[in-house]
Amino acid sequence: AQSVTQPDIHITVSEGASLELRCNYSYGATPYLFWYVQSPGQGLQLLLKYFSGDTLVQGIKGFEAEFKRSQSSFNLRKPSVHWSDAAEYFCAVGAQAGTALIFGKGTTLSVSS
Amino acid sequence: KAGVTQTPRYLIKTRGQQVTLSCSPISGHRSVSWYQQTPGQGLQFLFEYFSETQRNKGNFPGRFSGRQFSNSRSEMNVSTLELGDSALYLCASSDLGDNYGYTFGSGTRLTVV
Numbered sequence: 001a002q003s004v005t006q007p008d009i010h011i012t013v014s015e016g017a018s019l020e021l022r023c024n025y026s027y028g029a030t031p032y033l034f035w036y037v038q039s040p041g042q043g044l045q046l047l048l049k050y051f052s053g054d055t056l057v058q059g060i061k062g063f064e065a066e067f068k069r070s071q072s073s074f075n076l077r078k079p080s081v082h083w084s085d086a087a088e089y090f091c092a093v094g095a096q097a098g099t100a101l102i103f104g105k106g107t108t109l110s111v112s113s
Numbered sequence: 114k115a116g117v118t119q120t121p122r123y124l125i126k127t128r129g130q131q132v133t134l135s136c137s138p139i140s141g142h143r144s145v146s147w148y149q150q151t152p153g154q155g156l157q158f159l160f161e162y163f164s165e166t167q168r169n170k171g172n173f174p175g176r177f178s179g180r181q182f183s184n185s186r187s188e189m190n191v192s193t194l195e196l197g198d199s200a201l202y203l204c205a206s207s208d209l210g211d212n213y214g215y216t217f218g219s220g221t222r223l224t225v226v
Contacts, residue, residue, distance in 0.1 A: 034214065043117075043203055043217040090156065100146070100158035100169055101215065 002027050004093050006104035013081050014112050021076040021107050023091030033074045034092040034101065035065055044090065050074065061085070086111045115140065117206050117218035125224045131192040134221045138185050138206030145187040146215060147179060150201040159202075162187055163209070194225045 005024045013019050025031060032051050036044040048059025055067040065076045074091060088108050092101040118137040126132050138145050147159040158171040162181035179189040185206075191198055201222050205215035 036217070041219075041222075043119075043219040044205075046214050046216065049214045092156075100161065100171060101148075101156075102158075103156035105155045 002093070002102050004091050004102050004104035006089075006091055006107050008107045009105070010108045010110070012110040012112055015083050016080050019076075019078045019081045019085070019109070021089050021091075021109070023074045023076065023104060025072050025074065025091070025093045025102075027072075027093050027095075027102075029095045032094045032096070033065075033067060034094070035059065035063070035074075035076050036090045036092060038088045038090065038106075040087075047076070047089075081109075081111055083111045083113065085109060117204055117216055119202075119204050119218035119221050121221060122219065123222045123224075125226060126194050127226055128194055128196060130194050131190060132194060132223060133188050133190045134202055134204075134223070136187045136189075136204030136206075136218060138187070138204075139208075139216055142206035142208045142216075143185050144207040144209050145181055145185065146205045146207070147187070147189050148203045148205065149173075150203060150220070151199075156203070159189065191223075196225050199223060199225045 003026045007022050034049045035047040038044050047063045048057050050057045050067045058064050063078050067074050088106045090106045091104040094101045120135045144163045146161040148156050150156045160179050161169040165181045176192045181187045201220045203220045205217045207215045
């Protein structure tokens with residue numbers, strides 16, 4: 001079955017500390033992988049995406065993610081978290097363009113001062 | 114470039130009524146997808162339209178329907194509303210080109226009472 005697992009429901013990180021959000025997927029076809037962020041009451045903003053090529057992808061707001069096919073993972077990282085990064089983060093997987101995205105349940109990030 | 118516009122932002126309806134939500138995609142984007150977001154089920158795919166044709170449909174009852182117009186604007190309709198239809202409904206558009214990725218609107222918050 002196709003699925004996305006985000007093992008951490010809630011993470012708290014100190015401002016300035018590094019961050020890693022985990023994402024594991026199960027998908028039969030070649031995956032297109034995405035990370036989105038959602039602030040309360042808002043829609044989803046695309047942070048970064050991976051289709052092929054270099055397995056380390058850079059996104060907006062200083063985020064990066066690494067695709068590891070052998071581990072079926074696509075973890076999101078940021079070297080230094082800012083208070084404005086507090087939000088909910090969603091990992092998603094899809095097939096070719098136009099098909100449904102399958103989302104994980106999300107990870108809520110809190111940033112402490 | 115204007116983003117994805119969803120109207121209305123908030124809606125309160127009574128059980129048994131029907132509702133129509135609207136989505137205007139980014140100019141030039143011909144693919145429009147709809148997602149339902151609830152605390153319990155997370156983000157679930159409803160359907161996807163491309164050039165006025167529904168290409169993919171999620172696992173939702175027939176009460177959920179949609180359409181796309183020649184200008185790529187899309188509407189979704191929910192008939193005979195149930196309390197469980199209360200959710201944030203998100204629309205996403207894509208150009209499906211090499212740089213494809215879905216851009217989401219801010220959503221319509223539907224409350225069924």
